[in-house]
Amino acid sequence: MQENRMTLDFNNTEKAFVYKKDHALKKAKLLFWIMGFTPIVKIATLITPFLIKSGFPIKKLIRYTLFEQFVGGESLEKTEVVCNQLEQYKVQVILDYGVEGGEYDNQQHDQAAGEFIKVIRYAATRRNIPFVSIKITGLVSFTLLERINKQGAAKSSYDLTYINDALKNLDFNDRDNWGKLMLRVDNICKIASDLGIGIMFDAEESWIQDPIDFVAHAMMNKYNIKKVVVYNTIQLYRSNRLAFMKDGVEHAEKEGYQLGVKLVRGAYLEKEVSRAAKVGYQNPIQESKEVTDLDYDAAVQTCLEKIETVSSIIASHNENSNLIAATYVMKHGIATNHPNLHFSQLYGMSDNLTFNLADAGFNVSKYLPFGPIEIVIPYLLRRAQENSSIAGQTGREFDLIKKECLRRVI
Ligand SMILES: Cc1cc2nc3c(=O)[nH]c(=O)nc-3n(C[C@H](O)[C@H](O)[C@H](O)COP(=O)(O)OP(=O)(O)OC[C@H]3O[C@@H](n4cnc5c(N)ncnc54)[C@H](O)[C@@H]3O)c2cc1C
Numbered sequence: 001m002q003e004n005r006m007t008l009d010f011n012n013t014e015k016a017f018v019y020k021k022d023h024a025l026k027k028a029k030l031l032f033w034i035m036g037f038t039p040i041v042k043i044a045t046l047i048t049p050f051l052i053k054s055g056f057p058i059k060k061l062i063r064y065t066l067f068e069q070f071v072g073g074e075s076l077e078k079t080e081v082v083c084n085q086l087e088q089y090k091v092q093v094i095l096d097y098g099v100e101g102g103e104y105d106n107q108q109h110d111q112a113a114g115e116f117i118k119v120i121r122y123a124a125t126r127r128n129i130p131f132v133s134i135k136i137t138g139l140v141s142f143t144l145l146e147r148i149n150k151q152g153a154a155k156s157s158y159d160l161t162y163i164n165d166a167l168k169n170l171d172f173n174d175r176d177n178w179g180k181l182m183l184r185v186d187n188i189c190k191i192a193s194d195l196g197i198g199i200m201f202d203a204e205e206s207w208i209q210d211p212i213d214f215v216a217h218a219m220m221n222k223y224n225i226k227k228v229v230v231y232n233t234i235q236l237y238r239s240n241r242l243a244f245m246k247d248g249v250e251h252a253e254k255e256g257y258q259l260g261v262k263l264v265r266g267a268y269l270e271k272e273v274s275r276a277a278k279v280g281y282q283n284p285i286q287e288s289k290e291v292t293d294l295d296y297d298a299a300v301q302t303c304l305e306k307i308e309t310v311s312s313i314i315a316s317h318n319e320n321s322n323l324i325a326a327t328y329v330m331k332h333g334i335a336t337n338h339p340n341l342h343f344s345q346l347y348g349m350s351d352n353l354t355f356n357l358a359d360a361g362f363n364v365s366k367y368l369p370f371g372p373i374e375i376v377i378p379y380l381l382r383r384a385q386e387n388s389s390i391a392g393q394t395g396r397e398f399d400l401i402k403k404e405c406l407r408r409v410i
Contacts, residue, residue, distance in 0.1 A: 007330075007360055008323070008326055008356060008357070008360045009356060010319050010322070010323070010352050010353055010356055011352065011403075012352070012356055013352060013400055013401075013403050013404035013407060014404070014407060015355050015356055015359055016351040016352035016354075016355045016356060016400065016404070017351055017355075017401070017404045018089065018355065019085050019086070019088070019089060019351075019355075020351075022408060022410045025401060025404060025405060025408070025410065026405065026410060027068075028069060028348075028397075028401050029398065029401045029402060029405055031065055031066070031069055032387060032395075032397045032398040032401060033398055035384055035387040035388050036387075036388060036395055036398060037388070038388045040388075041384045041385055041387075041388035042388075044381070044384060045381045045384065045385060048062075048377060048381060049377060049378075049381075052373070052374050052377060059373050059374075062373055062377075062380065063373060066380045066383065066384060067373060067376070067380065069348040069383075070346065070347060070348035070349075070369070070379070070380060070383045071098070071347070071348075071368075071369050071370060071371075071376055071379075071380070072095075072347060072368040072369065072370040073370050074370065074371065074372050074373065075370065075371075076095075076097075076118060076119060076122055076370060078370065079093075079095065079368060079370045082347070082368060083126060083128060083129065083368070086128065086366055087127065087128040089355055089358055089359075090358040090359075091128070091354055091355065091358045091364060091365065091366055092128045092129065092130055092131075092342075092363065092364065092365035092366075093126075093128055093129045093131075093365055093366055093368050094129075094130075094131040094132070094133050094200065094344055094365050094366070094367045094368065095119050095122075095123055095129055095131070095132050095133070095368055095370070096132070096133040096202075096367060096368060096369040096370070097112070097115050097116060097119050097132075097138070097369075097370065097371055098369040098370060098371035098375050098376035098379050099112050099115070099135065099138035099371060099375055104141070106177070106180060109138075109139050109140060109141075109180070109181070109184065110184070112138045112139055113139055113184040113187065113188060116132065116134055116138075116139075116188050117187070117188060117191055119132050120132050120188065120191055120192050120195060120197050120199075121191070121195065123195075123197045124195035124196065124197055129197075130197065130198055130342075130365070131197065131198040131199070131200055131231075131313075131342075131365070132192065132197055132198070132199060132200070133199075133200040133201075133202055133367065134188065134199060134200065134201055134202065135201075135202045135204065136181070136185075136201060136202075136204070136208075136211075136212045136215060137204055137208070139181055139184050139185065140177060140178070140180075140181040140184075141177065142208060144174055144177055144178065145208035145211050145212070146207055146208050147170060147174060148163070148166045148167065148170070148174075148178070148210070148211040149166075149207055149208050149209070149210045149211055150207075151165070151166040151167070151168070151169055151170065152165060152166030152210055152211065152214075153210070156247070157210040157211070157213040157214040157217065158213070158214075158217050158247065158248065158251045160218060160221070162210070162214050163178070163211070163214055166210075166211070181215070182215070182218075185215055185219060186219070186222075189219045189222070189223050189229065189230055190223075192223075192229055193223045193229045197229075198228065198229055198230070198231060198260070199219070199229060199230050199231065200230075200231040200233065200260075200262050200313070201215065201216040201219075201230070201231065201232050201233060202233050203232075203233035203234065203235045203262075203264065203266070204268070205268050205271065205272070205275075206235075206238060206268075206272055206284045207275070209235075212232075213232060213244075216230060216231070216232035217232065217248070217251075220232070220252065220257050220258075220259065220260060221255060221257050224252075224257045224258040224259070224260060225256070225257055225258070227258065227339075228258045228259075228260040228311035228340070229260070230260055231260035231261060231262050231311070231313060232248070232260065232261055232262070233261070233262040233263075233264055233315075234261050234262070234263055234264070234299060235264055235265065235266035235267075236263065236264070236265050236266065236286075236292055236295045236296040236299055237265045237266035237269060237272075237285050237286055237292045238266065238272075238284050238285065238286070239284060239285065239286045239287070239291075240284075241295070241299075242295040242298055242299055245261060245299055245302065246302060248261070249302065249306060249310060252309070252310075253309065258309050258310070258311065259309065259310045259311070260310075260311045260312075261299075261303060261310065261311075261312050261313070262312070262313040262315050262344075263296065263299050263300060263303070263312060263313065263314055263315060263316070264315045264316065265292055265296055265316065265318070266285075266292075267382050267386070268382075269285060270385065272284055272285050273285055293318070293320075293321070296316070296318070296321055297320075297321055297324050300312070300314060300321060300324060300325050300328075301324075301328070304325065304328050304329070304332075304334070304341070307334060307338060307340050307341060308340070310340065311339070311340040311341075311342075312340065312341060312342070313342045313343070313344050314341075314342070314343045314344070315343075315344045315345075315367070316345075317345055317346070317349055317350040317353065317396075319352075319353065322343060322353050322357070325341075325343070326343075326357065326360070326362065329341065329362075336360065336361040336362045336363075337361060337362065337363050338363075339363075341362075341363060342363045342364070342365065343357050343362055343363065343364040343365070344364065344365045344366070344367055345364075345366060345367070346366070346367045346383070347366040347367060347368045347369070348383070349383070349386075349387075349397060350397070351400075352400050354366060
């Protein structure tokens with residue numbers, strides 16, 4: 001065990017920041033220092049969307065700070081620089097067209113589907129982009145998902161009849177829009193399957209998640225027969241998701257398809273807690289961070305035990321969870337580059353994990369969003385919250401960057 005720790009040293013900041021020039025590192029240090037001030041992040045989270053909408057000239061500031069740190073560029077073409085840079089260090093990319101969560105119309109959803117397909121085609125031309133991530137809320141209205149989620153509560157979303165039950169009480173328009181969503185998603189997955197690119201469905205708010213799970217499993221049922229093309233995301237900060245994932249393993253075995261899962265803790269903690277209190281239902285979040293961690297590591301363990309039929313993405317910045325997974329692999333003689341195991345961190349975060357894992361021969365990627373500033377704002381604000389003390393993670397990135405600055409004497 002000790003030997004593994006020595007091979008994989010997450011404290012090696014020299015390797016972690018090898019791709020960052022001195023001035024970029026100093027800029028990142030300043031940014032993470034500012035994000036450490038929770039009141040600043042809270043105020044920014046509240047007012048930024050309004051400032052953008054009202055045309056207040058704030059985009060330049062965002063572009064120079066949060067955007068540069070966490071986003072690959074304003075267009076697909078502009079991500080090339082970052083992709084090339086990562087490729088030099090054997091780091092792969094999960095490309096994410098940052099559209100999510102708005103109340104767009106069908107034409108805009110078709111446009112977004114077209115964008116996703118463009119991204120898939122682009123990924124297929126590159127050696128280091130094995131996956132494209134998709135938010136269902138970029139392809140259908142949030143409120144429709146919410147209505148379906150409410151109606152379908154009685155049935156497991158693995159069940160292919162789930163959706164018939166859920167749509168039964170909705171009007172023609174809703175059923176029609178759902179049909180359009182399924183066509184968009186199926187087209188996306190088919191093209192991805194033909195081109196050998198993996199599709200990851202992001203997990204979103206719990207009150208719209210059942211139909212998202214349904215879509216992901218319906219697509220897995222169709223496309224994950226010979227290999228894993230489609231992945232669903234499991235948020236282990238929800239108290240029932242470990243059981244849900246284990247059911248998914250059983251269901252996939254029974255139905256004869258391979259399961260693809262991206263394991264995350266979850267990005268909407270504040271929103272989940274406050275909505276549950278406001279609307280008056282049981283808080284879906286685990287009783288403590290420790291329980292989230294236990295479930296996360298148990299989910300990792302389940303996936304690794306079933307590595308020949310379950311493909312997993314360990315999508316986390318938690319050093320211990322990454323170490324547990326890597327140690328399991330080394331201890332059980334699993335190839336570090338086994339096609340059913342992949343690690344991933346968000347672009348702009350936890351380079352100490354990404355670059356050291358890549359150096360040790362693991363499949364590892366950066367989740368790289370791109371898109372115009374106004375589209376990626378929700379994503380950027382979540383990153384700011386995550387790196388402030390709101391989610392209890394103050395200072396981790398800052399300390400690593402500070403350490404590397406000291407080492408470089410800059
Ligand atoms: C590649 C990638 C893809 C991602 N995709 C998604 C996605 O599709 N959907 C999504 O929601 N998120 C997604 N995330 C974001 C992810 O959820 C956050 O980055 C993650 O929660 C941060 O946790 P961590 O695993 O890095 O570890 P840590 O820093 O150890 O954990 C922090 C997390 O623990 C949880 N937590 C904190 N306090 C408590 C508490 N009191 N009780 C219970 N739980 C608590 C929260 O989820 C918090 O974010 C993705 C992340 C990555 C790296």
